[in-house]
Amino acid sequence: MISTDQQQAKAMGCIDSSYYTPNLNRLAKKSVSFTGAISTSAQCTPSRASWMTGKFPHQVGVYQIGHILDPQEWSIAKEFNRAGYETVYFGKWHLGLSPADHQFAVTDYRTDGMQLAGANEDPRFHSNKDAVTTAKALNYLQDYDGAQPFFMKLCWYMPHPNAPTDGPFELIDRYAEHFPLQDMPVPASFYQDDLSGKPAFQQERSETGESALTEQIVRRDAQRYRTMLALLDSYLGQLLDKLEAKQLLDQTVILFTSDHGDMQGAHRLRLKGVLPYKELYNVPLLLYVPGMRPKRNVIADLVSTAAIPGTLLAAAGITLPKECEGGTLMPALERNQASEDEHVFFEHYKAYWGRHPLIGIQTKAWKYIYYIDDQVEEMYDLQHDPDEIVNIAGQQQVEQVRLRLKQTVEQWWTSTGGFSKAPIEDQTSPWITNKVKHNR
Helix, strand or coil: EEEEEEEEEEEECCCCCCCCCCCHHHHHHHEECCCCCEECCCCCHHHHHHHCCCCCHHCCEEEEECCCCCCCCHHHHHHHHCCCCCEEEEECCCCCCCCHHHHHCCCCCCCCCCCCCCCCCCCCCHHHHHHHHHHHHHHHHHHHCCCCEEEEEEEEECCCCCCCCCCCCCCCCHHHCCCCCHHCCHHHHHHHHCCCCCCCCHHHHHHHHHHHHCCCHHHHHHHHHHHHHHHHHHHHHHHHHHHCCCCHHHCCEEEECCCCCCCCCCCHHHCCCCCHHHHHHHHCEEEEECCCCCCCCEEECEEEEHHHHHHHHHHHCCCCCCCCCCCCCHHHHHHHHHHHHCEEEECCCCCCCCCEEEEEECCCEEEEEEEEEEEEEEEEEEECCCCCCCCCCCCCCHHHHHHHHHHHHHHHHHHHHCCCCCCECCCCCCCCCCCCCCCC
């Protein structure tokens, strides 16, 4: 499993030519692309809890950054260990404690031969951290002798912003020439959406702090975002080359995804937050299974990232235990089309600029969001308004649909426990220690 942090679903050159990702394109050509993949939560820690457990964040008490995933929970590493695999974790963790506490057997490795490939030499930068992670993975693969199957999670930090100077995104100079500032796109919703009719905090967010945007800022973010992904793409190329050189590529399942996306100026908003938009929730998801003959190479079905652990286990031929509630994406490879009633749920609790807990449901035609504390709603007609510009939650002509969606998402929320699972708080996290504004 290879993951990035904060990558939009369309942020691949094979989908959007404004990106330069020849190696992602190479992997996509071999893979099934799930273009309707929806993250369980548009925030790092909760989303990653789903990757580990196959459950939604609230089910395991991980609502936000600063909450710790309970090591007593069932997790994917434990199941691969039981099946005789060596379990390996390199890179960003962000779930409290450590991967070793969740029974990953190998959590560090040598870094000799590390290639920055354009990354910053300052270890504070995410590009440098990802160079280190990649070196560990390459050396592990180089040393691999085939005596025991392995399950590796390789989690990169980029393109998540973390520029200690001149931020928030890094500029990787090596790739800047691919992305002239004047050619960088500005999302249509930057111009079309004044956020009227939306929850008031969204407009407040768009006018304050780093989200007080101009076209120039949006284009600069777009350029830097693309250079970071281009660098990651070079790291991916090294991994694919190593698998080929070791004659492992035809024996190795690869799942590539990201924990959530980035607003990139859409709706006049920057970075991320307690927001429901596709730029945050729709994530890339590529699945390569050697020898598979899927009925569709591009699957637009709505699927949840809660299915990722089960998919990896099933692809390895391991029976899913009952604890892995998110299921598996493997049956979708045998279908010619999506089911008639396809839908996914999602949730979000708090961002660094405010707490506005939301629960949501997306179907092929609709997206509905309910803010639990604010008691306000959003609803979008995705067939006629795919960019989610007009909030139709209060319009009489869709009232019956709204009521049905609201009932469905509330039933899901209560049947899966709501806020009944108390979080384990990391008392060293500023998200927890700064409680004046954010306590429930």
